[in-house]
Amino acid sequence: MNRQRLRGLIRKEFLQVLRDPSAIAIAFVLPVILLLLFGYGVSLDAREVPIAVVIDSPTPQTASFVAGLDYSPYFAPRYVATAAAASEALMAGQVSGILWLRGDFDRLLLTGRTAPIGVWLNAVDANHATLLRGYLEGVWQDWMLIQAETAGLALAMPVVAEPRIWFNPAVRSRDFLVPGLIAVIMTLIGALLTALVIAREWERGTMEALMASPVTMGEILLGKLIPYFLLGMGGLLLSVAMAVWLFQVPLVGSFWLLVLCSALFLLVALGMGLLISTLAKNQFVAGQVAIIVTFLPAFILSGFIFDIRSMPEAVQIITHLVAARFYVAILQTLFLAGNVWPLILTNAAALLLMMLIFLGITRAKSRKRLD
Amino acid sequence: MWARIFALVIKEFLAILRDKASRMVLIGPPVIQLMVFGYAASFDLEHIPYAVLDQDGGAAARELVARFAGSPNFTEVARLTHQGQIAPLIDNREVLLVLRLDANFSRDLLATHAGNGPARVQVLIDGRNSNTASLALNDVTSILMRFNRDWAARHGQRGPPAELVVHAWFNPNLQSRWFIVPGIVALLTLVVTLLVTGLSVAREREMGTFDQLLVTPLRPHEILIGKAVPGFVIGLLEAGFIVLMAVLWFQVPFVGSPLALLLGLSLFLLAAIGIGLMISSLAVTQQQGLLGVFLFLVPAIILSGFATPIANMPEAVQALTYLNPMRYVLIIVRGVFLEGSTIRMLIPQYWPLALMALFSMGAATWLFRHRMG
Known part of the structure; x- marks a missing residue:
C-alpha cells in the first residue's frame, strides 16, 4: 500500500465527483429531501x-x-x-x-x-x-x-389495564419511523454512491489504464471507498441533525456511539455497492441490481415499519441478510431507549461481519486481470 | 413506418433480454420479492412475547394470567419474581410487554362487589415501535374484557351497560396481508417498469448509440413507442403473474372486475413508463439516471398509502400525493381486490393516470431531441 498513490486515486475520485455533481446531490440533497418528505409524510397515528x-x-x-x-x-x-x-x-x-x-x-x-x-x-x-x-x-x-x-351504575369492569408505554409515552409513530428512515436513506445513499463506480471504469476502458499503472487492486478499492465514505458520513450527520432538531426525536443514547455504528453501517452499504459494481462490470446491470437489492428490502424487511416480530419464522431468518435490519434496531434503541449494550453490541457485530464479507468478496473478485 | 417501429421494438427487447444477468434481474427478483414481502409485510402480531410479574399470587390473579397463557396471540417467555428483572427484558427486546399484578390485585378485585375498584393490571410495553405497542395493548385489552365479562357473570354482577359490536367490512378477520399483498402488485410492477425504462436512454447516450438512432429515419415518437413497448409487455406479464399469485397462493379475495384491474394497471404502466423514459432521457450518464430513478421510486412508494395511510399525512404532503401515480393504482388494485370496485366507480382514479401517461410520454419525446449530453 503506497500512501502517495492512494492519495492520487482519492484526488481523482473527488475530481470525478465534482465533474458529475450527482454524487454530491446523492450525499447531501437526497437525505434532506427524503427525510423532509417522509419525516412529515409517514405516520401511523390516526387523527380526526x-x-x-x-x-x-x-x-x-x-x-x-x-x-x-x-x-x-x-x-x-x-x-x-x-x-x-x-x-x-x-x-x-x-x-x-x-x-x-x-x-x-x-x-x-x-x-x-x-x-x-x-x-x-x-x-x-x-x-x-x-x-x-x-x-x-x-x-x-x-x-x-x-x-x-x-350515574351510580355498578362498575362492570373488575379489571382494567394500566398501560405504561416505555421509551415513547406519547405513542408518536414518528419517533420510531424517523430513525428507521435514516437507515433506509443511508442504504440508498451507500449503494447509489458506489454501485456504478467500478462498472463505469470497466465500461469506459479506464480500468485497463489503471491496471497498466503500478497501483494495486487494494489501492483502487480504497480509493473508491474513502471519498464516498466521507461524502456518506456528511449526509448521515445531516440526517441525524434533522431528526433531532427538526423532528424533535429524543436522542437518549450516546451521540458518538451513534456515529460509530453509522460509520459501520455506511461501510456495509458502500461495500455492497462496490460488490455489485465489481460483479456486474456493466453499469446498466449494476444499476438494476442496486435498485432491486437496496430499497425494497430495506423498506420492508428491516423492521423500519413492519415489525420483524410480526413475520413468520422463515422470513425472520431471511431478514438477517438485510444489513438495514441491524442498523434499524440500533437506531431505534439509541434514539429512544438509550445505550442498551447487549443489543447494540450484537447488532454492531453483525454489521461488522457483513462489512468484512462484502469487502472481502469484492477484494477477492477484483483481480488485475482482463477477461 | 410500422416496420421501422417493429424493428426497433425487437432491438429493444434484445437489448433488455440479451445478456443473462439482465434477464435474471427482471425475472428472478420480482418472484422472490413477492414471496418474501408477501409474508413479511404484515402488521399483525401473532406471537407477542411477554413476561409476568405476579406479586399477588391469589387464585384470581392466576386465573387472569392463565388467560394470557391460553391465548394463541401471546407467548410467555418468563415468569418474574421481582421488579428489577423487568427493565433488562424489555430493553433487550426479549419481551414486548410485561404484565405486573401488584400485591393488592385480589383484594381490589374482590372489593369490586362493593362498588370499589377496579383492580389494575400494569402493562409495561416496549414503545420503540409505537404501532406494535398500540396493537399489543389492544390485544391485552380484549383479553381483559373477556375476563371481566366472565367474572361479572360468575359473581352475579351486572354486565357492562353497553358494549361495542364491531363488524369489519371487506376484511372481516382484519388481516393486514389482504391490504398489503394487492399493494405489492403495484409496487413490483413499478419497480420492474423502471428497471426496464429508467436507464435505457441514458445507457444509449453514454454509449453514443442514441445519436445514431436520432439520425435514422425514425421520428422521436417512433423511438418512444419502440422504447415503451418492451416495458409495457414485461410489466403487464409480471403484474398478471403477481395478481395470480396473490389470489392463488396468498388467498386474497378478488371480488371486483378483472377488466377494471386490467384497465387500471395498463394506464398505470403507461404513466410509469413515461416517467421512466423521462428520467432516462433527462440523464446524461447512467449514474444520473439511477439517481433519478431512486428520486422518483422512493417517494412514489413511501408516500403512496402502501404502508402508512395518506390520511395521516399533513395537508401539504397529501396534496403532493395527487402527483403520485402509485396513489391511484393502489386505490384501484385494493378496490378491485377487496371492495368489488367497477370501472365506473374507478373513473376518478383512471383519468389522472391517463393524464400523467400523456404528459410524461410527451415530455420524454421532446427530451429525446432537445437534450443532448
Whole structure:
C-alpha cells in the first residue's frame, strides 16, 4: 500500500465527483429531501378520523356517550340521520366507520341489560381498522368509568389495564419511523454512491489504464471507498441533525456511539455497492441490481415499519441478510431507549461481519486481470 | 413506418433480454420479492412475547394470567419474581410487554362487589415501535374484557351497560396481508417498469448509440413507442403473474372486475413508463439516471398509502400525493381486490393516470431531441 498513490486515486475520485455533481446531490440533497418528505409524510397515528354517528333517539345517555367521541382527538364524528345514509358514506369512502346507537339504547341500559353499540369499520386497511377499534374501545371504557361514578351504575369492569408505554409515552409513530428512515436513506445513499463506480471504469476502458499503472487492486478499492465514505458520513450527520432538531426525536443514547455504528453501517452499504459494481462490470446491470437489492428490502424487511416480530419464522431468518435490519434496531434503541449494550453490541457485530464479507468478496473478485 | 417501429421494438427487447444477468434481474427478483414481502409485510402480531410479574399470587390473579397463557396471540417467555428483572427484558427486546399484578390485585378485585375498584393490571410495553405497542395493548385489552365479562357473570354482577359490536367490512378477520399483498402488485410492477425504462436512454447516450438512432429515419415518437413497448409487455406479464399469485397462493379475495384491474394497471404502466423514459432521457450518464430513478421510486412508494395511510399525512404532503401515480393504482388494485370496485366507480382514479401517461410520454419525446449530453 503506497500512501502517495492512494492519495492520487482519492484526488481523482473527488475530481470525478465534482465533474458529475450527482454524487454530491446523492450525499447531501437526497437525505434532506427524503427525510423532509417522509419525516412529515409517514405516520401511523390516526387523527380526526371521519366517522358517521347514527343516533336513533337522542337522550342524555346517548349524548354522554358521543361526548366522548367529540372530545377524542382520534375522531371527527359526523352526525347522520339514518343508518342507510351512513352506510352509503362508508361505501363511498367518505367516512372510515359507522357507530350506531339504536332506539333501545336507553331502555336496555337502564334495565340492567347490555345495550349493543353497532360499529362498522372499513377494514381494507386492517391495521388502521384495528387501531380505530382500539381507540373506540378507549372511548367506551372511559364512558363506563364515568357512568359508574356519576350515574351510580355498578362498575362492570373488575379489571382494567394500566398501560405504561416505555421509551415513547406519547405513542408518536414518528419517533420510531424517523430513525428507521435514516437507515433506509443511508442504504440508498451507500449503494447509489458506489454501485456504478467500478462498472463505469470497466465500461469506459479506464480500468485497463489503471491496471497498466503500478497501483494495486487494494489501492483502487480504497480509493473508491474513502471519498464516498466521507461524502456518506456528511449526509448521515445531516440526517441525524434533522431528526433531532427538526423532528424533535429524543436522542437518549450516546451521540458518538451513534456515529460509530453509522460509520459501520455506511461501510456495509458502500461495500455492497462496490460488490455489485465489481460483479456486474456493466453499469446498466449494476444499476438494476442496486435498485432491486437496496430499497425494497430495506423498506420492508428491516423492521423500519413492519415489525420483524410480526413475520413468520422463515422470513425472520431471511431478514438477517438485510444489513438495514441491524442498523434499524440500533437506531431505534439509541434514539429512544438509550445505550442498551447487549443489543447494540450484537447488532454492531453483525454489521461488522457483513462489512468484512462484502469487502472481502469484492477484494477477492477484483483481480488485475482482463477477461 | 410500422416496420421501422417493429424493428426497433425487437432491438429493444434484445437489448433488455440479451445478456443473462439482465434477464435474471427482471425475472428472478420480482418472484422472490413477492414471496418474501408477501409474508413479511404484515402488521399483525401473532406471537407477542411477554413476561409476568405476579406479586399477588391469589387464585384470581392466576386465573387472569392463565388467560394470557391460553391465548394463541401471546407467548410467555418468563415468569418474574421481582421488579428489577423487568427493565433488562424489555430493553433487550426479549419481551414486548410485561404484565405486573401488584400485591393488592385480589383484594381490589374482590372489593369490586362493593362498588370499589377496579383492580389494575400494569402493562409495561416496549414503545420503540409505537404501532406494535398500540396493537399489543389492544390485544391485552380484549383479553381483559373477556375476563371481566366472565367474572361479572360468575359473581352475579351486572354486565357492562353497553358494549361495542364491531363488524369489519371487506376484511372481516382484519388481516393486514389482504391490504398489503394487492399493494405489492403495484409496487413490483413499478419497480420492474423502471428497471426496464429508467436507464435505457441514458445507457444509449453514454454509449453514443442514441445519436445514431436520432439520425435514422425514425421520428422521436417512433423511438418512444419502440422504447415503451418492451416495458409495457414485461410489466403487464409480471403484474398478471403477481395478481395470480396473490389470489392463488396468498388467498386474497378478488371480488371486483378483472377488466377494471386490467384497465387500471395498463394506464398505470403507461404513466410509469413515461416517467421512466423521462428520467432516462433527462440523464446524461447512467449514474444520473439511477439517481433519478431512486428520486422518483422512493417517494412514489413511501408516500403512496402502501404502508402508512395518506390520511395521516399533513395537508401539504397529501396534496403532493395527487402527483403520485402509485396513489391511484393502489386505490384501484385494493378496490378491485377487496371492495368489488367497477370501472365506473374507478373513473376518478383512471383519468389522472391517463393524464400523467400523456404528459410524461410527451415530455420524454421532446427530451429525446432537445437534450443532448
